Amino acid sequence: MSKPLPVETNRTLLAPQGEFELQRNPRDDSLQAWDAADEFLLNHLHDIQVLSRHGKLLILNDAFGALAVALADHPVYSWNDSFLAQQALRDNLLANGYAADQVKTNSAIDLPSVAVDCVLIKVPKTLALLEHQLYALRAILHRDTRIIGAGMARNIHTTTLKLFESILGPTTTTRAFKKSRLILVERDHSMNEGQSPYPDSYELEVDRSYRILNHASLFSRDRLDQGSRLLLEHMPVEPRYRRIVDLGCGNGVIGIIAAAFNPAASLLFCDESFMAVASAEVNFRAAFALSRQAEFRVTDCLQGFANASQDLVLLNPPFHQQHSVGDAVAWRMLKDARRVLVAGGELRLVGNRHLGYHAKLKKLFGNCETIASNNKFVILRAVKNQASIPAASTPQKFDSE
Ligand SMILES: C[S@@+](CC[C@H](N)C(=O)[O-])C[C@H]1O[C@@H](n2cnc3c(N)ncnc32)[C@H](O)[C@@H]1O
Incomplete structure (x- = not known):
């Protein structure tokens, strides 16, 4: 009797390079840690035999490290804007018998500065990030560098292909495989016009003395988000709030106004x-130079910060992670906020009305007060371990109002 074929569970990626156990970060066993575009790309690389043992490989935007783990026998550099993605890569390397540092990763926003032989680009959700990356790549491509993009067909639009074509050179797409496509790019080295338009900046509408710089991947990159605006208009002002956290800071606008x-x-x-933390640091220093104390940390929620160490946490929670939607991250942020707050410390957040943060805060903190709302957003306040909760401070007015 022939041996039964291995069953493909949603934890085991079967690729020509081998079988790999992969998990998402945050862990979710009901979802695969790779997509059909990863499989397509790995099959294609195997078919065209383009990778030599010593050829340097750069992988961009590999959500959970599936590509880097499957190709980890080559010299791989994986660039990601996401700390969670980097953590997933490290965990998945370890789970597959590699050292956690087998694949080099970025610790800041720049691409590696050495020339690479092959670049694999998973198409990111933010087109501006792709545009920035394609410009930045020009400096590290040599005559024979292979450039291959990949993504689910629903995320590859005419505008996506135009970016490849106008920044790097002639671009074609393959047939679809399980609703994914590859993007094959020939670098035209005579095309060197233009440069990345990022970071860009805008003037803060509620207080024009601030100019807010945004790197390419930033949330609400070209203007102040309406939810953030409502939070700015209902900023707590209390002398007892000496340690303030801007959680999920983006460009830092909330923490800057709080300061x-x-x-x-x-x-x-x-x-x-x-890119968010780099933007927040530039913006905070532009506003206060070195006159104010501040720390800037790339981390998952409030990982690494002590319990009962902060007085106020300000939050405009995310509601999607790369291409997937959900409130799991927001829920972890609320729990972490509660953990780091001192007794009597406050979490103030802005959320979409329909996302039900009121019930979540009530469950977690035992109290929740609505400070303000409009047709779309609500400002909520929850206080940690407080029998008698002090009244919320009155909103501060902006000079420009
Ligand atoms: C809705 S945006 C708010 C940005 C900024 N505070 C504002 O109001 O403009 C949410 C932010 O949360 C960040 N974020 C998402 N997941 C995170 C996590 N696990 N830990 C820390 N930050 C996270 C995103 O990168 C994004 O900058």
């Missing part, structure tokens, strides 16, 4: 995006 209204406070800016 302006609470002049004795030190600030902590956290985000899982390298």
Whole structure:
């Protein structure tokens, strides 16, 4: 009797390079840690035999490390804007018998500065990030560098292909495989016009003395988000708030205004995006130079910060992670916020009305007060371990109003 074929579970990726056990980060066993575009790309690389043992490989935007793990016998550099993705890569390397540092990763926003022989680009959700990456790549491609993009067909639009074509050179797409496509690019080295338009910046509409810089991947990159605006208009102002956290800081606009209204406070800016934290740091220093104390940390939620160490956490939670939608990250942020707050410390958040944060906060903190709302957003306040909750401070007015 012939041996039964291995069953493909949603944890085991079967590729020509081998079988790999892969998990998502945050862990979710009901979802695969790779997509059909990863499989297509690995099959294609095997078919065209393009990778030599020593050829340098650069992988961009590999969500959970599936590509880098499957190709880890080559010299691989994996660039990602997401700290969660980097953690997934490390965990998946370990789970497959490699050292956690088998694949080199970025610790800031720049691409590696050495020439690479092959570049694999998973098409990111944010087109601006792709545009920035394609411009940045020009500096590290040599005559024979192979460039292959990949993504689910629903995420590859005419505008996506135009970017490849106008920045790097002639671009074609393959037939579809399980609703995914590859993008094959021939670098035309005579095309060197133009440069990345990122970072760009906007003037903060509620207070024109601030110009807000945004790197390419940033949330609400070209204008202040309406939810963030409502939170700015209902910023707590309390002398007892000496340690303030801007959780999921993006460009840092919320923490910067909190710092302006609470002049004795030190600030902590956290985000899982390298480009977000880099933007927040530039913006905070442009606003306050070195006159104010602040820390800038790329991390997952408030990982690495002590329990009961902060007075106020400000939050405009994310509601999607790369191409997938859900509120799991927001829920972890709320739990972490509660953990790091001192007794009597406050979490103030802005959320879409329909996302039901009120019930979540009530469950977690035992209290929740609505501070303000409009037709789309609500500002909520929850206080940790407080028998008698002090009243919320009155909203501070912007000079320009
Ligand atoms: C809705 S945006 C808010 C950005 C900014 N605070 C504002 O109001 O403009 C949510 C932010 O959360 C960040 N984020 C997502 N998941 C995260 C995580 N696990 N840990 C830390 N930050 C995260 C995103 O990168 C994004 O910058």
